[in-house]
Amino acid sequence: MDEQMNYGSDYKSIPATSIRSGVGIEVLPDLYSYTIQIVNIHLVGNPDTNEFVLIDAGMPNSAEEIISVVESRFGKNSRPQAIILTHGHFDHVGAVIELVKHWKVAVYAHELEMPYLRGKKRYPEPDSTVEGGMVAKMSPMFPIDPINLGSNVKPLPADGSVPNMPGFKWVHTPGHSPGHVSLFRENDRALIVGDAFVTVKQEYLYEVLTQKLEISGPPRYLTTDWKAAKESVITLSTLKPTVAVTGHGQPLSGELLTESLHKLVENFEEIAKPDYGKYVN
Structure with a gap:
């Protein structure tokens, strides 16, 4: 493994949490969602087989918390077959270097995320002026420098398959980031959304702390292309998912998911797109 990995110079802990931090939920027998402070990780794989992906x-x-969660579900010294990144924002890659070193596993992400994951390009500045609450105002403190995973990160296969996740396909869902992807399994219509849409108003501190369930668009302060973000939500809606886990907020399923996603598509400008902000229009 390439050991010349590093985080950006602005890498740091973020003092934000929620009442669901440390809570895990088995959404399906082979889909487990766990909240770390204000963001979710997901484990895909049946605990009986010990074959799984993070x-x-x-x-x-x-990293230590993630390793503990993995070993609680899959057994001591268990390791995933791969790490799949929906995108490279700080709250989705925060422990990836330690995990790669500990497990010696490959990381996969969309080709368009490679500059942010190989030390070449930093993300755009967070928008603290965007319509929203205290989390949006705090966003300038969030790390945006690229991390460098070197040869440990590889592009997702061009045929849409997801390594070590049979039955799943990746779906390009840009807007929140250029190479953002969601993961979809046709046979049971399970959807791993990432941040293409979320189920909590991520810009508002009270909603984040309490994890109030409410479908929303991608977190506004880091979303730079609202036209693409809307198209991505429409794309995911056409898949007709029956269960969805998101990067932020609680899982949604059944009729509530169907109705909520339809509402988001029909009212994207009112629900998701901010009235003002430097990346609006």
Whole structure:
């Protein structure tokens, strides 16, 4: 493994949490969602087989917690077959270097995320002026420098398959980031959304703390292309998912998911797109 990995110079812990931090839920027999502070990681795989994949890598300095969660579900010294990143924002890659070193596993992400994961390009500045609450105002403190995973990160296969996740396909869902992906399984219509849409108003501190369930668009302060973000939500809606786990907020399923996603598509400008902000229009 390439050991010349590093986080950006602005890498740091973020003092934000929620009442669901440390809570895990088995959404399906082979889909487990766990909250670290304000973001979710997902484990895909049946605990009986010990073959599984980790989706996203949590907040900065959360490696020990993630390893503990993995070993609680899959057994001591268990390791995922791969780490799949929905995108490279700080709260989805926060422990990835420690995890790669500990498990010696490959990381996969969309080709368009490679500059942010190989030390080449930093993300755009967070928008603290965007319509929203205290989390949006705090966003300038969030790390945006690229991390460098070197040869440990590989592009997702061009045929849409997801390594070590049979039955799943990746779906390009840009807007929140250029190479953002969601993961969909046709046979049971399970959807791993990432941040293409979320189920909590991520810009507002009270909603984040309490994890009030409410479908919303991607977190506004880091979303730079609202036209693409809307198209991505429409794309996911056409898949007609029956269960969805998101990067932020609680899982949704059944009729509530169907109705909520339809509402988001029909009212994207009112629900998701901010009235003002430097990346609006």
